[in-house]
Amino acid sequence: MDLTDSRSVNLSYSKALMEALTSLGLPIPMRASKVLSQISRQERVPIHLQERLWKAIIDSYPEPLLGIKLGLAMQTNHIGLVGHLLMTQKDLQATIDQLVSYHPLLGEGGHFEVHRDTFSVSLCYYPNFINFAQTRVETILAACIAQTQALTGGKFQGCKLLLSYPAPSLALQQQYQELLAIPVQFNAQVSAILFPVKDLAIPLVAADKDVVSCLKPKADALLQAFEKNSFHRKVTLLLQQTPYLTREQVAQHLCLSTRHLGRKLQEEHTCFRTVQDEVRSYYARQWLVQGEKSNSDIAIALGYSDESAFGKAFKRWEGISPSLYNKRQKRGSKTTIDI
Structure with a gap:
């Protein structure tokens, strides 16, 4: 028996990965280019092809900090409709709400949850993939940190990155913190970004209610069609x-x-x-x-x-x-x- 895995990833996310590689001065692996050539511009990327993309990338660049570097190099405006919807919200609270709601349009490799107490907020990511999980989770969370900083004009700094993976050497832990400029805690129960509740009120530099009014109905229609018979x-x-x-x-x-x-x-x-x-x-x-x-x-x-x-x-x-x-x-x- 074979698993007919119907999950998929938005093509814009896959291309954003390739653009991040290029911005880091890393040539796109030939095998990755071959995978992308199999997908038309209108299609989502089937999860098994996304797995092959990741394998090509990691086989070509097997370094432990690759996920962090890729995430920091990714751009919100490279991930299509959802990216533009996120960057034009009025404040960080609205952006996170939209990320949780519309993330399936970006990819079905996992999901976000928000947990909040009196003083802090945790934006948690729960992956449901097996292969290259740590690199992929680190890419996603590093991208969230970098893009949130950019969208808030540097006002969002974050408090801590939690990773549910074993701690590497002390030297490598130091490199994580130097790249991210925030503390990193390993062996956490869940991978998450921790930040103060007050940061939810930080306004976005590109906030535009007219753009949101235009894009949200399109995103809602896509999400409704995507979830039909699901x-x-x-x-x-x-x-x-x-x-x-x-x-x-x-x-x-x-x-x-x-x-x-x-x-x-x-x-x-x-x-x-x-x-x-x-x-x-x-x-x-x-x-x-x-x-x-x-x-x-x-x-x-x-x-x-x-x-x-x-x-x-x-x-x-x-x-x-x-x-x-x-x-x-x-x-x-x-x-x-x-x-």
Whole structure:
């Protein structure tokens, strides 16, 4: 069984990555150019092609600070309609609200959430991709920091960048902080930008209510069309973020009864078991090939009671055991040329 991953990324975001590379003085990798040549100007980029873009970039420039540097080099006006909508809001509060609402138009590799207490705000990013996750998350959050500083005329400075990844060497941590000019905390529960509540009221230098009035209906129409018949997509994204969720837990997340969940999926010609199997098999294959998790760890991460239950499910999906699948993939990787 193969995961029919319907997620996609706005072509303008993919091109903004290439423009960021160029601005850093880094030639666009040939493989990345080949991927972009397969996509027409009107299309969104299927997530599997976006994965190939990232692989081409990271294979060509395997440095630990690449994500931070790319994010700092990206420009808001390079990401199309949503970028212009964000940069013309009246203040930072409005911009963040629009980012959370319209981010699916930019890409479906994750989502933003805002958490606020008396004194601080956390703009959190939750990825649902596996490959090159740290570099991609750092690119997104570094871009948010840099562009928010630009959109507020330098008044927004941020307070701290939180990264949910292990801390690198002290020397590398110092380089993170020098590039970003704010403290960076590793091993956080979630990757996020932390800043004072008062910063929400900072006005934007390019605020223009007439432009917003013109662009917002277009963005709303695009979002409505994008989300049409997307219940399957919502369930898939929930499971991609947390693969071990049960039917009951997914229904609870969506504020539905399990029966109503089943009916909604049936209307889109699928069922929960099918969606769950698609997501689980995708993650299982990725983790087996990466070799960083044992079969027991994969079983737990996917919500199986034990390694034996996972093995039976995997054999049902692929027709072979996890160990045999892994051996075949390793054998094939020695003879496969990535073009």
